[in-house]
Amino acid sequence: MRVRAGVASDIGQVREANEDSYLAEEPLFAVADGMGGHRGGEVASRLALETVQRLFEARSGSLTDQVEEANRAVYERSLRDPSVAGMGTTLTAALVEGDRIQLAHVGDSRAYLFRDGRLRRLTEDHTLVHRMVQEGEITEDEAERHPHRSVITRALGVDPGVQVDEGSIQVAPGDRLLLCTDGLTGMVAEERIAAILAAVGDPQQAADRLVSEANGAGGVDNITVVILDVEGDGRRADPLEAPMTETLQDGASIRDADAGAVDRSSGPAPRRPPPVSPPRASAPRPPVALGRWAVRAGIAVAAIVLVLVGIRLYLDSQWFVGVSEDRVAIFRGVPVEVVGFDLHTVVVETPIDADEAQDLALYRDLDEGITADDRESAEAIVEQIRADVAQARVGGS
Numbered sequence: 001m002r003v004r005a006g007v008a009s010d011i012g013q014v015r016e017a018n019e020d021s022y023l024a025e026e027p028l029f030a031v032a033d034g035m036g037g038h039r040g041g042e043v044a045s046r047l048a049l050e051t052v053q054r055l056f057e058a059r060s061g062s063l064t065d066q067v068e069e070a071n072r073a074v075y076e077r078s079l080r081d082p083s084v085a086g087m088g089t090t091l092t093a094a095l096v097e098g099d100r101i102q103l104a105h106v107g108d109s110r111a112y113l114f115r116d117g118r119l120r121r122l123t124e125d126h127t128l129v130h131r132m133v134q135e136g137e138i139t140e141d142e143a144e145r146h147p148h149r150s151v152i153t154r155a156l157g158v159d160p161g162v163q164v165d166e167g168s169i170q171v172a173p174g175d176r177l178l179l180c181t182d183g184l185t186g187m188v189a190e191e192r193i194a195a196i197l198a199a200v201g202d203p204q205q206a207a208d209r210l211v212s213e214a215n216g217a218g219g220v221d222n223i224t225v226v227i228l229d230v231e232g233d234g235r236r237a238d239p240l241e242a243p244m245t246e247t248l249q250d251g252a253s254i255r256d257a258d259a260g261a262v263d264r265s266s267g268p269a270p271r272r273p274p275p276v277s278p279p280r281a282s283a284p285r286p287p288v289a290l291g292r293w294a295v296r297a298g299i300a301v302a303a304i305v306l307v308l309v310g311i312r313l314y315l316d317s318q319w320f321v322g323v324s325e326d327r328v329a330i331f332r333g334v335p336v337e338v339v340g341f342d343l344h345t346v347v348v349e350t351p352i353d354a355d356e357a358q359d360l361a362l363y364r365d366l367d368e369g370i371t372a373d374d375r376e377s378a379e380a381i382v383e384q385i386r387a388d389v390a391q392a393r394v395g396g397s
């Protein structure tokens, strides 16, 4: 199987530097989104990809081993060099091996498969908001607009070890793989991405088009796109005889929620059934029975009661880190106000200066609240803020 690639990376409309990096050296392709201040972000994303490429060329270990090694390289550099202390990067890599593509992934960049007009997400975001979606606290749509959607829970270079999601997919001619940083997905809806991938045949033109679309939508972040078009080498694989299989490890399987997101894509209906569809998704819903209004009304009243009780329990179980009296504080409840009523109370006020924390890009929106799973997580976030503020003082940045 041969691939034809298109790549584009752009600084966007707002940022002062492009901290994204990409790698496109057939058969190895990757994107990385660096963070940690100007120099740090650039160094982290580049060093990570250079490490993966060097180890691949030396035929050292699996793709996942190479990504783990890249984590160590970034981590050790950040310890040695104070000018890049605290840097980190996402990394989403694809290795083409015959009719399979291996994937390795950490962070909130993404890999998608575009097949038969449908866009399907292959990776899971390692973000706070994704965790909230998994726990049913917010919907996928709310996650896309959440003020803290860019807070990531896993990155390369932050700890000596990292958990890498890995997987592989079988591909056939006509398949299109998209790797991208959140500068694309934060700006352009998946429906729109699918429409562009359907409309623009040439992979380079499609990559350029996606970047200009993200810039047109505001371009608030760096944007990087790698597109791989799978081309035949004479014989055409029959996807029904060779069904696509996934082997994502450590529980990071492709989730139905993601399949649902894909179903919203506005591409043409597939002419053949998708090679893999979750069995639940294919079962048609029974038609709704009519004429049972009394039962429905009863259910509606019960539902309202449950919602009211639920709101109280929900508020009591929610935690977030925000600002109280110019200090970083831990709150219980949700960080909103409804017609003058705060839906939260301060639980712990810390001595950390909120302005100082908000000077750091990661905590710029602190006054809107960073949601936590529980009190322990809220305390962990406070610890992280404390460490980052101390780091910034030492680094003088």
Ligand code: MN
Binding pocket: 033, 181, 182, 183, 221, 222
């Ligand atoms: Mn980004």
